Structure formats: C-alpha cells, structure tokens
Amino acid sequence: MSTNITETTIETKKDAEGKNKTKIYCTFCPSKMLNAGTASLINMEFALPYIHSKGEGKGNQSEAILNYWLVEDMYTFENIGVSHTVGNIKYLACADCERGPVGWHDLSSKKSYIALCRVKHE
Amino acid sequence: MAKKTYDLLFKLLLIGDSGVGKTCILFRFSDDAFSTTFISTIGIDFKIKTVELRGKKIKLQIWDTAGQERFHTITTSYYRGAMGIMLVYDITNEKTFENIVKWLRNIDEHANEDVEKMILGNKSDMEEKRVVSTEKGEAIAREHGIRFMETSAKANINIDRAFSELAEAILDKTHGKEPQDAADRVTVNIPRERNSNRCC
Ligand SMILES: Nc1nc2c(ncn2[C@@H]2O[C@H](COP(=O)(O)OP(=O)(O)OP(=O)(O)O)[C@@H](O)[C@H]2O)c(=O)[nH]1
Ligand SMILES: [Mg+2]
Numbered sequence: 001m002s003t004n005i006t007e008t009t010i011e012t013k014k015d016a017e018g019k020n021k022t023k024i025y026c027t028f029c030p031s032k033m034l035n036a037g038t039a040s041l042i043n044m045e046f047a048l049p050y051i052h053s054k055g056e057g058k059g060n061q062s063e064a065i066l067n068y069w070l071v072e073d074m075y076t077f078e079n080i081g082v083s084h085t086v087g088n089i090k091y092l093a094c095a096d097c098e099r100g101p102v103g104w105h106d107l108s109s110k111k112s113y114i115a116l117c118r119v120k121h122e
Numbered sequence: 123m124a125k126k127t128y129d130l131l132f133k134l135l136l137i138g139d140s141g142v143g144k145t146c147i148l149f150r151f152s153d154d155a156f157s158t159t160f161i162s163t164i165g166i167d168f169k170i171k172t173v174e175l176r177g178k179k180i181k182l183q184i185w186d187t188a189g190q191e192r193f194h195t196i197t198t199s200y201y202r203g204a205m206g207i208m209l210v211y212d213i214t215n216e217k218t219f220e221n222i223v224k225w226l227r228n229i230d231e232h233a234n235e236d237v238e239k240m241i242l243g244n245k246s247d248m249e250e251k252r253v254v255s256t257e258k259g260e261a262i263a264r265e266h267g268i269r270f271m272e273t274s275a276k277a278n279i280n281i282d283r284a285f286s287e288l289a290e291a292i293l294d295k296t297h298g299k300e301p302q303d304a305a306d307r308v309t310v311n312i313p314r315e316r317n318s319n320r321c322c
C-alpha cells in the first residue's frame with residue numbers, strides 16, 4: 001500500500017541535473033523547507049510512519065515511500081524540525097507547524113531524505 | 123562541491139527548570155489538536171530556522187534541553203558549541219526564578235566564555251497567577267548584564283522577537299566587534315563576505 005506519485009509527475013519536479021526544480025514547502029502551512037536546486041532525486045524504498053497516528057495498539061503504521069529528495073548537508077534546509085533519535089535515525093518535520101514526518105535523517109551518513117509525496121513543490 | 127547557502131550558523135540552546143515552557147517555546151503547536159501526530163509523540167530535538175539579519179542569511183539551530191535534575195549531565199553536554207543561550211523561568215513559579223542564578227553558574231562552568239545569554243520570563247499570558255514581577259526579571263538581567271524579555275509560548279508573544287534579538291546580539295559580537303556599531307545597522311555588515319555561494 002503506498003501513495004507514491006507517478007513517474008510523469010516526478011519528471012516535472014526535477015531539472016536536467018535531477019535537482020528539485022522548484023522550492024519545497026510544507027503542505028499544511030507556508031513554511032519553506034528547501035530552495036530550488038538544493039536536493040537530488042533518488043529512488044529508494046523507506047517506510048515512513050503516517051502523520052496522524054491511528055491511536056493505541058496500532059503504533060507503527062507506516063507507508064512505503066519510493067521517491068525522496070536527498071539533501072547532503074542538513075544546514076541546506078531553510079526551515080526544518082528534527083525529532084529525537086529513534087534507532088539510528090531522526091525524523092524530519094515542518095519547523096513551523098511540526099507536522100510530519102516529511103522525511104528522515106540518517107545519523108551515520110549525515111544525509112537527509114524528504115519524501116516527495118509529503119511536501120509541496122511550487 | 124556542495125555550495126554553502128548561508129552566511130552564518132548560530133547554535134542556540136533553551137535551558138531552565140522543568141516545566142517553565144522550553145519545549146513549548148520550540149514546539150509551536152503543542153495544543154491538543156495535534157498531540158496525536160507521530161512527531162509530537164517522539165518530540166523535537168532541535169529546529170533549523172533561517173532568518174535574515176542585516177542582509178546576512180543566518181541559520182539558527184535551536185536545541186531543546188530537559189530541565190529535570192536527573193538529565194543535567196546530558197544537558198551540560200549540549201552547552202559545548204552553543205553560541206547563544208535562552209535561560210527560561212516561569213513568571214508564575216518563584217522557584218524557577220530563584221534557580222536562574224544556579225543556571226547562570228552552570229553556564230559559566232560549562233559553556234563557551236563568550237556565549238550570548240538572554241533571560242526569558244515565560245507564561246506572561248497568566249497574569250492572574252504571576253508571582254515574579256517584570257521589575258524583578260529586569261533587575262536580575264541588569265545585574266548580570268544580560269538581555270531580558272517576557273514571553274508566552276502559549277499566546278505566541280515575543281517568541282520570534284526573542285530569537286532574533288539573541289541572534290542579533292551574537293551577530294554584533296562576532297561581526298560588529300564594537301557593540302556601539304550595533305546602532306549603525308547599515309554599515310556593519312560589509313566586511314568579511316565570503317562569496318562561496320558563487321563557486322565554479
Ligand atoms: N499558560 C502557559 N502555559 C505554558 C506556556 N508555556 C508552557 N506552558 C505549559 O507549561 C507546561 C510545561 O511546559 P514544557 O514546555 O513541557 O516545559 P519544559 O520547560 O520543556 O519542561 P522540561 O522538559 O521538563 O524541562 C505545559 O503544561 C505547557 O502547556 C505559556 O507560555 N503559557
Ligand atoms: Mg521539555
């Protein structure tokens with residue numbers, strides 16, 4: 001089960017170098033996460049928990065996401081919220097409304113990943 | 123080579139007794155409506171925020187810490203590298219105000235010598251429960267030569283202002299050199315521009 005975007009939609013979001021063509025925003029508020037051309041499109045499967053947890057007992061409900069923007073340096077983000085550590089990662093959320101996760105940060109590689117389907121491109 | 127997309131990076135820390143509102147200051151929408159979201163359950167460790175001050179693009183990395191006694195060794199480890207510290211008390215709780223002195227001593231022991239400090243009297247929305255007057259807050263700040271502001275995380279009063287003031291104070295210190303220059307906003311930021319944005 002996944003809500004991944006189709007290939008054609010993805011094509012329109014990247015430039016010739018595979019970078020994000022537009023700025024990237026939170027889908028719930030006007031907070032800007034990334035400037036254009038600062039992240040690279042990658043294909044990788046990683047399951048992210050749903051933004052709204054479904055109450056007790058169903059703690060780790062998550063969805064498989066296949067398309068991510070790779071951000072090499074965390075300080076590239078214009079605005080981002082970073083969760084407490086869970087295992088070897090930190091989840092990423094909007095810095096202004098805290099809605100998330102919109103992606104994750106790998107503590108060993110120091111790279112961050114933003115799910116295309118959880119952010120707004122414009 | 124990665125391009126550097128900012129001029130400066132300031133690491134800021136929120137410290138103070140348990141319950142004064144540090145997490146609420148960092149975590150904007152802590153009201154019940156969102157308390158069921160995944161992120162609110164795990165909690166936010168820090169935020170990166172970009173602000174523009176005097177023509178410079180500045181990244182603020184703002185860290186939350188735990189006020190409880192048993193976390194103090196961890197909290198202390200956060201001091202390293204911090205350039206600014208928000209020292210928070212609760213205007214409705216005398217004890218948290220008295221402990222400001224203790225926190226200041228802690229900062230002296232563990233933080234960088236030139237760390238920029240600011241005292242925040244939080245929960246200013248609870249006027250009817252106030253036990254620490256604004257004058258008392260101002261007095262202790264003056265005594266230690268620190269900036270002071272009353273805030274409300276709940277009503278979103280002075281939160282952004284407090285962070286920009288602290289950031290400006292750090293900017294004055296690192297780039298203005300003489301503090302008097304601060305009045306002279308237009309001229310301070312000309313030197314030392316690294317043009318690393320425009321690489322190859
Ligand atoms: N009325 C009012 N309540 C506040 C304000 N800020 C925080 N609170 C409340 O104070 C309580 C403690 O807030 P926290 O942000 O968890 O306190 P903390 O400083 O992070 O505490 P520790 O994590 O234990 O160190 C919560 O119930 C908040 O709702 C404020 O500005 N006004
Ligand atoms: Mg807290």
Ligand SMILES: [Zn+2]
Pocket residue numbers: 026027028029030031094095096097098099
């Ligand atoms: Zn948002």
